[in-house]
Amino acid sequence: xxxxxxxxxxxxATPAQWWRNAAIYQVYPRSxxxxxxxxxxxxxxxxxxxxxxxDLGVDAVWFTxxxxxxxxxxxxxxxxxxxxxxxxxxxxxxxxxxxxxSRLGVRTIVDIVPNHVSxxxxxxxxxxxxxxxxxxxxxxxxxxxxxxxxxxxxxxxxSSFQGSTWTRTTDDDGTPGEWYLHLFTxxxxxxxxxxxxxxxxxxxxxxxxxDRGVSGIRIDSAALLVKDPALPxxxxxxxxxxxxxxxxxxxRDELHDVYRSWRxxxxxxxxxxxxxxxxxxxxxxxxADYLRPDEMxxxxxxxxxxxxxxxxxxxxxxDSTLAAHALVGAPATWVLxxxxxxxxxxxYGRADTxxxxxxxxxxxxxxxxxxxxxxxAAALLTAALPGSLYVYQGDELxxxxxxxxxxxxxxxxxxxxxxxxxxxxxxxxxPLPWHADPARAFGFQDVPATAPPWLPQPVWWGRxxxxxQEDDPGSMLSLYREALAVRRHEPGLRGExxxxxxxxxxxGPAPAGLxxxxxxxxxxxxxxxxxDDVLCVVNLGTRAVPLPPGELxxxxxxxxxxxxxxxxxxxxxx
Ligand code: NOJ
Numbered sequence: 160x161x162x163x164x165x166x167x168x169x170x171x172a173t174p175a176q177w178w179r180n181a182a183i184y185q186v187y188p189r190s191x192x193x194x195x196x197x198x199x200x201x202x203x204x205x206x207x208x209x210x211x212x213x214d215l216g217v218d219a220v221w222f223t224x225x226x227x228x229x230x231x232x233x234x235x236x237x238x239x240x241x242x243x244x245x246x247x248x249x250x251x252x253x254x255x256x257x258x259x260x261s262r263l264g265v266r267t268i269v270d271i272v273p274n275h276v277s278x279x280x281x282x283x284x285x286x287x288x289x290x291x292x293x294x295x296x297x298x299x300x301x302x303x304x305x306x307x308x309x310x311x312x313x314x315x316x317x318s319s320f321q322g323s324t325w326t327r328t329t330d331d332d333g334t335p336g337e338w339y340l341h342l343f344t345x346x347x348x349x350x351x352x353x354x355x356x357x358x359x360x361x362x363x364x365x366x367x368x369x370d371r372g373v374s375g376i377r378i379d380s381a382a383l384l385v386k387d388p389a390l391p392x393x394x395x396x397x398x399x400x401x402x403x404x405x406x407x408x409x410x411r412d413e414l415h416d417v418y419r420s421w422r423x424x425x426x427x428x429x430x431x432x433x434x435x436x437x438x439x440x441x442x443x444x445x446x447a448d449y450l451r452p453d454e455m456x457x458x459x460x461x462x463x464x465x466x467x468x469x470x471x472x473x474x475x476x477x478d479s480t481l482a483a484h485a486l487v488g489a490p491a492t493w494v495l496x497x498x499x500x501x502x503x504x505x506x507y508g509r510a511d512t513x514x515x516x517x518x519x520x521x522x523x524x525x526x527x528x529x530x531x532x533x534x535x536a537a538a539l540l541t542a543a544l545p546g547s548l549y550v551y552q553g554d555e556l557x558x559x560x561x562x563x564x565x566x567x568x569x570x571x572x573x574x575x576x577x578x579x580x581x582x583x584x585x586x587x588x589x590p591l592p593w594h595a596d597p598a599r600a601f602g603f604q605d606v607p608a609t610a611p612p613w614l615p616q617p618v619w620w621g622r623x624x625x626x627x628q629e630d631d632p633g634s635m636l637s638l639y640r641e642a643l644a645v646r647r648h649e650p651g652l653r654g655e656x657x658x659x660x661x662x663x664x665x666x667g668p669a670p671a672g673l674x675x676x677x678x679x680x681x682x683x684x685x686x687x688x689x690x691d692d693v694l695c696v697v698n699l700g701t702r703a704v705p706l707p708p709g710e711l712x713x714x715x716x717x718x719x720x721x722x723x724x725x726x727x728x729x730x731x732x733x
Contacts, residue, residue: 178375178433178456179490180653181218181547182643183268187498188225188247189233189613190590191552193603198610200590200603202248206256207605208593209263211625215555215636216643219266221377221435223498225253229279231346232572233498233588235270235379236277240364257372266374268433273361273417274380275347283348287328291337298354300340300386301328313338314390316408320344320576342383342408344572352384352417365424365432375425375433381418381449381458382438385411403445410445418454435459435492443483450489457547460492464500468512468533468726470686470699474659477544477686481657484546490655491546495537496554502587505560507533516573521562521582531557532726535638535715536697539728540686542642543695545655550639553591556623557635560586561616568615589614592624602626641713645730649712651691660687660694662707689733697728709733 186205194203202225212220224234227242234244243253257267276283282298289295291303304327305311312325319342326345330336340349350357365376387407398404405411418434425432436458440446443462449455466476484491495503500514508530509523534557542548564585569575574583590612594602600612601620621627628634646652662685684700693712698704703722709731711718716727723729 175430177218177266178435178547179655180545181266182216182542182646183219183221183547183549184212184215184217185221185223185497185549185551187223187233187552187588189230190588192591192593192605193600193608193612194605196599196604196606196608196610197246198604198608198613199246201246202243202252202256204603204605206252206259209256209260209265212260212265213263215640216647217265217550219268219374220260221268221549222270224270224272224379229277229346231277232344233570235272236275236279236344236347237272238277238279239281240271241367254371261372267372268375268377268435269368269373270379271361271364271368271376272379273350273352274383275341275343275349278346278348290330296337298351298356299348300351300390301337302340302390304335304338309335309337313340314392314407316340316342316393318342318344318576320573321581322576340386342380344576349386350384352386352413353388358417358420362420362424365421369425369428369432373432374430375435375456378418378421378434378436378455381436381455382410382414382440383408384417385413387411403442410440410442415448415451415454418449422453422455433457443479444486447483447487447489450484450487452488457490457492459494459497459549460546461494463541464494464496465514468507468537468699470684470697473540473699474686481545491544492549493541493544493546494549495534495541496551496587497549498551498588499584500587502558502560503534503537503554504530504557505562506530507537516581519582520580525559525562527559529726530559531635532716535635536726536728538635538639539642539713539715539730540695540697542646543652543688543690543693543728543730545657545690548646551587553587555636555639556591556625556628558589558591558623561589561614562586563617564589564614570614585614589616589620592616592620593626595621595624595627597621638713638715642730645712649690649693649732651689651693651732654691656689656691658689660689660696662687662696692733694731694733695728696723696731698723698725701725707731707733 189200191200192204192208193200225243225247226237227239227244228234228236243250260267286295286299302313303309316324318324324342325338327338328336341347342349391407425434434455436449436455438458439461449458460480462476466472480491501519505525506514508526569585571583571585573581590603592601601624603612628636687696703724706718706721706723712730714729718729
């Protein structure tokens, strides 16, 4: 066995730097557990299941927005940051939840949505009422329309949710008025980050939650906040290699100042708080700039999630991720899914296994058995890589995407704004099955229901229930529990060393009949890397290969015959 060059190993995490190798579980509160039976998941439901999260072995829980909100975009339309939406509970319940989680050794991360607010937010309501030219409107992007009668939008920018990014207001006398900018839905007006109130308010919001004991924040749409005040059109012409062309609303240099000031707030606490950014950027260097020592600690790495299930592509993605992070001394993050993307067991069961919003379509043929096998291997692959790991609720149960939700049940604005062409994100947000028994919505509801779950669960949901998997050593839940326990206790996996391993010679010849001589398994079909004395090996080929020597720590399928079947991963101590 030989090791190949890898980026320099980073120092191992100290307890104060827990985030460098943490396993972080994402709770989408609306769909996690419904404590009062009203059909919407809530904080009481989460609290009752904190022991489940502790036993799963996660270090922290990230809650998607739980604030007061009309829920037009699942809570990413915040009307008041300092109160909890009544559908989810109360501020006192949130405080108790944070405290109890902490007693169980689980940290809390909350979601901050700085690019926009809800159109029901006090600031926006005041801005509409105050009218054109008012100071209240300066906190947003109000502009007259183009053309003689102002009937044309100020720019032709396209929304991330498809369609336009401007909505026209109506003045008090009923005549058409100014337009306002919203990169997402019209109910999510964009804030003007050149305005001092916007900056001050957000620093205050950070302190509000940090003071309540949260260990960090996830920053929504973190690369979009700052806009070019001249509001130019997007220039889509090809850029020269190495050229950086400023974009009117993405990844603008002025953003770094915002995050430096947030980092100062986070660092002002005796146990510094974590900043993790949601950043989708194709340029790895520009991405890494956000992770310089005085900016965010980490950011979601979506490259691997968008990468096809192919050894060469995955290896390249891992290399480029580690190299980009090494430039700034930041740990990578590993993300297989979240509340915005197709569930991994579905994605990996398709011919095109990469995730891209524009290729996610109804009716794509899917082999769930294959997808599940690969998702199990992907879970071990990502959990073995150096850095922090994110697990989206329900992935530990191996839930597939629910693809046949009736149209009249769908809630996601992506579905509506695409005219029903894009299935949207409801299929990965269906309320969780806790019990195999269908009563009380498969255990999603803790008490007799006054309303059904906010999204309907499929009749076969119980097959994936947590209690059905609990005592099954072959279940996805058992795999996650085992992997997270090993990951937490093996020093090799806690540190940050990483080296690719070439398995050729040392793994010896294949047992007879295992590998056809005419079709040798090439090293390009395998991903193998060492984390000190722990070896992770994943077979992405179509033939079984001999299992390398070593003590087996965990495997994503049966490897007792001494071979690693296709789409299977194993961890071994060498
Ligand atoms: C990213 C969030 O993950 C997504 O759910 C939301 O719709 C957009 N940002 C807008 O806030």
